[in-house]
Amino acid sequence: MAGETLLSVSGLRGGYGGKPVLQGIDLSVEEGEIVAVIGRNGVGKTTLLKTLIGLLSPMDGTIRFAGEDVTSLPADKRAKVGIGYIPQGREVFPRLSVSENLMVGETAGAGRSEPNYQRVYDFFPILKERARQAAGTLSGGQQQQLAIGRAMIGAPRLMLLDEPSEGIQPSIVQEIANNVKRLNAETGVAVLLVEQNLDLIVSMARRGFVIDKGRIVAKLGPEEITSRDVVRRHLAL
Amino acid sequence: MDFFSTAFAIIYQFGDAFAFLVLSAAGLAVIFGMMGVINLAHGEFIMCGAYVTVAVARMGVPLPLAIVAGSIAAGLVGLVIERLVIRHLYHRPLDSIVATWGISLIATQGVLIVLGSTMQGIGTPLGSVQVGALSYSTYRIVLMAAAVLILLVLWLLFYRTRYGVIARATIAAPQMARALGVDTRRVYALTFALGAALAGLAGGLYAPTMTLVPTMGATFIVESFVTVVVGGADIFLGAAPAAAILGVIRAGLTAWQGQFFGQIGLLVAVILVIRVLPNGLSGLILGNRR
Numbered sequence: 001m002a003g004e005t006l007l008s009v010s011g012l013r014g015g016y017g018g019k020p021v022l023q024g025i026d027l028s029v030e031e032g033e034i035v036a037v038i039g040r041n042g043v044g045k046t047t048l049l050k051t052l053i054g055l056l057s058p059m060d061g062t063i064r065f066a067g068e069d070v071t072s073l074p075a076d077k078r079a080k081v082g083i084g085y086i087p088q089g090r091e092v093f094p095r096l097s098v099s100e101n102l103m104v105g106e107t108a109g110a111g112r113s114e115p116n117y118q119r120v121y122d123f124f125p126i127l128k129e130r131a132r133q134a135a136g137t138l139s140g141g142q143q144q145q146l147a148i149g150r151a152m153i154g155a156p157r158l159m160l161l162d163e164p165s166e167g168i169q170p171s172i173v174q175e176i177a178n179n180v181k182r183l184n185a186e187t188g189v190a191v192l193l194v195e196q197n198l199d200l201i202v203s204m205a206r207r208g209f210v211i212d213k214g215r216i217v218a219k220l221g222p223e224e225i226t227s228r229d230v231v232r233r234h235l236a237l
Numbered sequence: 238m239d240f241f242s243t244a245f246a247i248i249y250q251f252g253d254a255f256a257f258l259v260l261s262a263a264g265l266a267v268i269f270g271m272m273g274v275i276n277l278a279h280g281e282f283i284m285c286g287a288y289v290t291v292a293v294a295r296m297g298v299p300l301p302l303a304i305v306a307g308s309i310a311a312g313l314v315g316l317v318i319e320r321l322v323i324r325h326l327y328h329r330p331l332d333s334i335v336a337t338w339g340i341s342l343i344a345t346q347g348v349l350i351v352l353g354s355t356m357q358g359i360g361t362p363l364g365s366v367q368v369g370a371l372s373y374s375t376y377r378i379v380l381m382a383a384a385v386l387i388l389l390v391l392w393l394l395f396y397r398t399r400y401g402v403i404a405r406a407t408i409a410a411p412q413m414a415r416a417l418g419v420d421t422r423r424v425y426a427l428t429f430a431l432g433a434a435l436a437g438l439a440g441g442l443y444a445p446t447m448t449l450v451p452t453m454g455a456t457f458i459v460e461s462f463v464t465v466v467v468g469g470a471d472i473f474l475g476a477a478p479a480a481a482i483l484g485v486i487r488a489g490l491t492a493w494q495g496q497f498f499g500q501i502g503l504l505v506a507v508i509l510v511i512r513v514l515p516n517g518l519s520g521l522i523l524g525n526r527r
Contacts, residue, residue, distance in 0.1 A: 053416050079418035091413045093406045103399065104406040108418030154418060 004031045005064075006158055006190050007052075012061035014051045015214075020059055021047040023214035029158060034184055034191040036205035036225060038234060044214045045194040046088055049160045052192070053085040054078045066157065079108040084156030084189075088163045090147040094136025098127050101135050101150050108154025119187075120149040123179050141172035148176070152183065158190045165197035173197065177204050201231050210234045242369025250492055253377050254499075255484035256384035259477065260443070261457040262464035263387060264436030266476040269465055271408050271428045273330060274323060277337040279436055279461060280454020281344035286311040286437025287444035287453060288348070294359050294444075304441035311437020312430045319429040324422065341454070348451040356449040380442055387438070388477055395473075404428055459500070463507045469517020479518050482506075 007029040015021030021044040029035050037045055050056045052063060054075035063071045070078050079085065093101050106115040121128040124145040130138065135146055144164055151159055161180065165173045177200050184191055195201050201208070208220035208231075224230045265279045276282075290307030294300050318340060326333040363375035395401035407414045407424045415421050439457065447453060464483060468475030486506055491499035514521050 055412050055416060075412075075415040076418050076420050079416055085416040087413065087416070091410055093409045093413070095409060096402065096406055100402045100406075103402050104414060104419065105417050107403065110418070150417065 005029075006031045006066060007192065008064045009052070010062055012048075012051065012058055012063065014056055014058040014061070015044075015047055016056070021214050022051060022058075024061065025211070025214070025216055027209050027216060029190050029192050031157075032184065032188040032190055033207060034181070034193060034205050036193045036195055036201050036208040036220075037211055038195060038201055038208055038231065039211040040196070040235065043212050045211055046162055048211070049085070049087075049162050049192070049194055052160055053083055076107075079154065079156075080110070080112070082108075082112070082155070082157035084108065084151030084154055084159040086144075086147045086151050086159060086161045086164065088166060088194075090140075090143040092135040092138070092143045092146050092150070094134065096135055097132050098135055098138070098146055099131040101146055102127070102153050105150035105153040108151075108156065113155035115153045116155070117153065120152050123152070123183060124149050141168045141176070144168055144172075144176055145179075148180065148183075152189075156189055158192060161191055161193045163194060163196065165195065165200050170199075173200055174203070180204060196235060198228060198231055198235065202226055202228055239369065242371065245368045245373075246371060247488065247492070249373055249378075250488035251484050252381040254487040254491075255480050256377075256381040257443075258460050258464045258480035258483055258487075259384040259388060260380070260439040261461040262468070262476050262480065263391065263472065264432040264434070264439065265461045266465050266468065266472040267391075267435060268429055268432035270470040270472050270475070271404060271432075272327070272425055273470075274327070274333050274429070275330065275337070276432065277334055278318070278340040278344065279337075280456075280458040281341045282311045282315060282433045282436035282454075283440035283443075283457050284344070284348065284451065284454040285314055286440030287447070287449060288352070288356060288440075289437070290441035290444045291356060291359055291449055295357075300359075300362060300445065304438065304444075307441030307444070308434045308438035311440065312434030315433020315436075316426060316430040318433075319426050323429055324426070327425065345451045345454070352451070354450065358447070358449050359445050361445045374446075376445065383442055387435070388473070391435075392473055400424075400427070460503070463503050465517075466507050467510045467517055469514075469519035469521075471519035471523070474522045475517050475519030482518075 005028050010026050012025040013020045013022050025048060037048060039045055047056065051058050054073060058071060062069060065081060065083060068081065070081065093104065102120065109115060126142055127146055127149050135143065138146065164176055180191060181204055183189060193204060205225045206222055208225040209216050210218040210220065218234060220230065264282060265276060268274050268276045286307035289310040290303045293306045294303035322336050322340065323333060326336055361374060361376050363379065365372040365374050395405060403419055404424055407419060407421050411421050464476055464479050467483060468479035483503055483506060486502045487499040490502040510517065
C-alpha cells in the first residue's frame with residue numbers, strides 16, 4: 001500500500017474570509033506515512049487542518065483524498081471517507097462519558113468498518129478504566145488519548161493531528177508520540193501532524209513541510225526532519 | 238380522614254400544576270436546549286396536536302391512539318417547517334424568533350379561516366374519584382403520570398440511545414461532531430421534529446379538557462416559557478426541577494388566593510430568576526459542578 005498518494009493538496013487558498021490565511025498550499029501524504037507540517041504560531045497550520053477536514057471551506061485549490069476530489073464535500077462526508085481529525089485543544093465532549101465520546105466517533109466509520117473498541121483500549125488502557133467518567137473531568141493527557149481514540153474508532157486512513165503536545169506534561173508527550181507511531185505501524189494509518197514541539201517532530205515524522213505566511217517554504221526529507229538542528233532552525237525561522 | 242383529604246387536595250393541586258408545566262414546556266425545552274432556537278410557534282404545535290387528536294378521536298379511534306396521531310402529526314409538521322424555514326436560520330436567533338412568530342400567526346389565522354372559530358371537542362374521559370368531600374378528575378391524575386413518564390422516556394432517549402448520545406455531542410460542539418462524521422443537519426431536523434411532536438403530545442393530552450379554538454396555544458405559552466427560562470438549557474437538570482418548584486408556587490398561591498395569583502406568582506418567579514440566575518437552574522447546577 002505504501003507509496004500510493006493518499007492525500008494531495010494543490011493551490012489551496014482559504015481562511016476565515018477577507019485575506020486568505022492559506023496562500024496556495026501544495027502538499028501530499030502517501031499511504032501509511034507520518035508527515036509533519038511545522039512552523040511558528042499564526043502561520044496557518046491549524047487553518048490548514050481545518051480546511052482539510054472541511055470545517056473551513058477553501059476559496060481556491062483542490063483537495064484529493066484516495067484519488068477522489070473531496071474539495072466540495074462537507075466535514076461529515078470527509079470523515080466518512082476516512083479522514084480522522086484530532087483538533088488542537090482536544091475538544092472532547094466534556095459532559096459525555098468517555099465511552100459516549102467513543103460512540104460518537106463510530107459515526108465516521110459506519111458502513112466502512114466495525115468499531116474496534118478492543119484496539120482503542122489496548123492502546124489507551126486508561127480509557128477503559130474511565131469509560132463511564134465524564135470526559136471533562138479527565139486530565140489533559142487523558143483527553144488527548146481520548147481524542148485520538150475517538151478518531152481511531154472510526155477507522156481512518158489518515159489522521160489530522162493538531163498540536164498533540166499542547167498543554168500536556170513532557171513525560172506524557174513522549175508516550176503519546178510512541179502510541180501514534182505504534183498505531184501507524186500496526187494499522188498503516190497515515191498521519192499529518194501539525195506541531196511546534198521539537199522532540200515530537202523529530203521522533204515521529206518521516207517527512208516534513210515548513211509553512212510560513214500561508215505558503216510551503218521548504219520540504220524536509222527523512223534526514224532533515226530527524227535532525228534536531230535542521231528542525232530547530234526552521235521552527236525559529 | 239380530614240387531614241388525608243386536605244393532603245390529597247394539596248398534592249393533587251401540585252401534581253396538576255407540575256404536569257401542565259412539564260408537558261407544555263417539554264417540546265420548547267428540547268428545541269431551545271438542544272438547538273438554541275426560541276420557537277414562538279410552540280403554542281401552534283400544541284394546537285395542531287390538539288386539533289388532530291380531537292378530529293381522529295371523533296372518527297371513533299380510541300383516545301390514546303388519537304393522542305399519538307396528534308403528536309405524530311405535529312412532529313411531521315415540525316419536520317417540514319424545519320426543512321423550509323428553521324434550517325436557514327440557525328445561528329441567527331433573532332431572525333428565527335421573528336420567523337417562528339410569523340409561522341404562529343399564519344397557523345392561528347389559517348386555522349381560524351379554514352376550520353372556523355371553534356371546533357367541537359370531546360368530553361374529558363374517565364370520570365372522577367371522590368376523596369373526602371371533594372371529587373377529582375381521574376383524567377388529570379393520568380396526565381400527572383404521563384408527565385412523569387414522558388420525562389423518563391426522554392431521559393432514556395437522550396442518555397441510553399445512540400441518537401441521544403450523538404444529539405448531546407452535537408449540542409456541545411457541533412463543529413467537532415461534524416468532523417467525526419455526524420450529519421448535524423439531520424440531528425437538528427430530528428430534534429426539532431421531536432420538540433414539535435412533544436408539543437403536539439401536550440396538545441393531544443390536554444385536548445379533552447379544553448375548548449378547541451385556534452388561539453388555544455396561547456394558554457400554554459406563558460407556562461412553557463416560564464418553565465424554560467427558570468430551568469435553563471438542560472431539560473432534566475433545568476426544566477424538570479423548575480416545573481416542580483413552579484408547581485409548588487402556583488399550587489400554593491392558587492389555593493391561597495385563587496388562579497389569578499397563581500399566574501402572578503409564576504411571573505414574579507421568572508423575573509427573580511432572570512435577575513439572579515441568568516442561566517436558569519441548570520446553569521446553576523452545572524456551574525457548581527465545574
